[in-house]
Amino acid sequence: FCSMLGFSEEELRSKHCVDFSPREDAERDWTLFQQLRAGSIDHYQLEKRYFRRDGSLVWGRLIISLLDAHPSPLVLAIAEDVTEKKIAEEARFRHAAIVESSEDGIASVSLDGVIVSWNSGAQRMYGYTEAEVVGKNVTVLLPPELGNEEKQLMATVTAGGRIEHYETIRMTKTGKKINVSLTISPIKDSSGTIVGLSGIARDITDRKQAEEAL
Numbered sequence: 341f342c343s344m345l346g347f348s349e350e351e352l353r354s355k356h357c358v359d360f361s362p363r364e365d366a367e368r369d370w371t372l373f374q375q376l377r378a379g380s381i382d383h384y385q386l387e388k389r390y391f392r393r394d395g396s397l398v399w400g401r402l403i404i405s406l407l408d409a410h411p412s413p414l415v416l417a418i419a420e421d422v423t424e425k426k427i428a429e430e431a432r433f434r435h436a437a438i439v440e441s442s443e444d445g446i447a448s449v450s451l452d453g454v455i456v457s458w459n460s461g462a463q464r465m466y467g468y469t470e471a472e473v474v475g476k477n478v479t480v481l482l483p484p485e486l487g488n489e490e491k492q493l494m495a496t497v498t499a500g501g502r503i504e505h506y507e508t509i510r511m512t513k514t515g516k517k518i519n520v521s522l523t524i525s526p527i528k529d530s531s532g533t534i535v536g537l538s539g540i541a542r543d544i545t546d547r548k549q550a551e552e553a554l
Contacts, residue, residue: 344400344421346393357417360390362397369402376415382406387422399426445520445541448527451498453477453490456536465520465543467513478539481510483517497524497537507544519548 342349345360357373358366365388372384383405389397400419407414445462449455455478458470466473466481473480479490486509493503503524510520520541527536 341419344392344398344419345390351393361388362391365389373404376404376406377413382408387426390419399423445539445543447473447478447539447541449478449494449537449539451494451534451536453479453494462541465512465518465541466510472513483509483511493522493524494537497526498534500526500534502526507548510541518543519545 342352345352358370360366361369368386369388372381372386375381376384383403385401385403387399387401390400392398399422401422403418403420405416407416440459442459442461443464445465446459447455447462448457455473455476458468458473463469468480479487482490489508493506496503503522506522506524508520508522509517511517521544523540525538526534527538529535
C-alpha cells in the first residue's frame with residue numbers, strides 16, 4: 341500500500357481509512373464500512389480512486405473482510421492497483437461510442453467471414469439490424485455477380501495487407517444495390533496474430549450517380 345500510494349508507513353498510520361479518496365468515492369466506501377461494522381455484511385468489494393502522495397489519482401480494487409478470529413474488531417483490507425485496466429476500459433468505451441455514432445457502416449468479421457459486430461450506421465445503410473446479421477456470413481451483402489469478391493478481399497487482409505477506399509457494389513436487405521467505398525483492416529490480438537477483420541463502408545451512391553450524369 342505504501343508503494344502504491346507513495347506514502348511511508350508512518351504517514352499512512354496517521355490517516356483515516358477513507359482519507360485517501362475523493363469525497364464521492366470515500367462516501368461509498370464509508371457507507372459499506374458502516375454496514376460491516378453493524379454486522380449486516382461481513383465483506384464488501386468496490387473499485388474506487390486513491391490519492392497518491394503527489395496528488396495524482398490511481399484506481400484501486402478494494403476488498404474488505406472481517407477478521408473473525410482476532411480478539412479485537414479488525415478488518416483485512418486488500419487494495420489492488422487497477423489503473424491500467426480502468427484506462428483500457430475507458431478507451432474501449434470511447435471507441436465503442438465513436439463507432440456507434442459514426443454515419444459510416446462499421447462491422448467486424450471473423451476469419452471465416454461471419455459477422456461479429458454491426459453498428460447503427462451499417463443498419464441504416466443496409467437495412468439489417470444487428471440481431472439480423474450477427475452470425476451470418478458477410479456474403480449476405482454481396483450481389484450474386486460479385487460472389488467471389490469477398491474471398492479475394494479477405495485473402496488480401498489476412499495476408500497482412502489493408503484495403504483502402506475500394507469502390508464496389510453491395511446489396512441492402514430489400515435487394516437494392518448501392519455503391520460503397522470500403523476500407524478493410526486486420527484485427528490482431530495481443531500477440532499480433534490476425535483474428536478477424538474490421539470493415540468501414542461509406543455509401544457513395546449519390547456521388548457515383550452524379551459522376552455518371554456528368
